[in-house]
Amino acid sequence: MTDQAALNSLLQWGIENSAAANGDAPEGQRRDPSRGLNPEMLAQLLGGPSDADRMKDAMHAIVAPMDKVDLENKLIAWDNFEQLIEQIDNANNMDPLKLWEPLIRQLDHEEPEMRKNAALCISTAVQNNVKSQEHANSLGVVPKLAKLATDDTNQAVRKKAIGALSSQVRNFQPGMDELEKALPDSVWKSSKGGQDASDMDSCDAIIQKLRDLSAAKA
Numbered sequence: 001m002t003d004q005a006a007l008n009s010l011l012q013w014g015i016e017n018s019a020a021a022n023g024d025a026p027e028g029q030r031r032d033p034s035r036g037l038n039p040e041m042l043a044q045l046l047g048g049p050s051d052a053d054r055m056k057d058a059m060h061a062i063v064a065p066m067d068k069v070d071l072e073n074k075l076i077a078w079d080n081f082e083q084l085i086e087q088i089d090n091a092n093n094m095d096p097l098k099l100w101e102p103l104i105r106q107l108d109h110e111e112p113e114m115r116k117n118a119a120l121c122i123s124t125a126v127q128n129n130v131k132s133q134e135h136a137n138s139l140g141v142v143p144k145l146a147k148l149a150t151d152d153t154n155q156a157v158r159k160k161a162i163g164a165l166s167s168q169v170r171n172f173q174p175g176m177d178e179l180e181k182a183l184p185d186s187v188w189k190s191s192k193g194g195q196d197a198s199d200m201d202s203c204d205a206i207i208q209k210l211r212d213l214s215a216a217k218a
Contacts, residue, residue, distance in 0.1 A: 051090050052097060055081060062114075063102050071113060078117040082124050091125040091132050100139055107144045107161075112154040119145060119160035127167040137174050146182035149210050158214040166207045173197040179206075187213070 049057070061069045061077035069077070085091045094100050103125075106118035122141060126132045136142075145168070148161035169175040176197035187209050196202060 055084050082121050085125045095135050112157050115157045116160045119164045123164035123167040133172040142178035143182040155218050162210045
């Protein structure tokens, strides 16, 4: 939710509940004062950090040097970040907050847990979210995920990268087109060329092929 939208909602909530408290609202229209306030609005009302603040704080911990924030605390930050971007408004806010670039850079981290969590968060952000799919695609996320899915030495990283690819290409043709370019011909066999991102059976077959290849490396 944008700051202006949140302020408008708070104003509307205040007007409605002020009328109810004064007995000015019709009986059938009196409201429970706790209704209509989401966590973001409550945070603004009470002066707490917004979701945007928490997202930035989490990313700050994630990208900090290991000698400043150890892996245990980075994993807590990853968990917090992933939970926040489950909300589509927060996922869409990653672009104006400049959080996509540092997130994608973690796919190259030497620590497997960092690569794994980066792929997980990308999957969460782009799932059923065209706006995030478009932005991730513009930053070259598909080739990076494809490389992890096929070449990473850590099976857990490969698994999360495959999951992120599944979220990125389903019902998003530009992502599928990038995946065709990024994966080796052996993955596609006779199906390469003009893959339809809206064909869920076909998408399932490609993702399953990647899973089978990953399992064979275990």
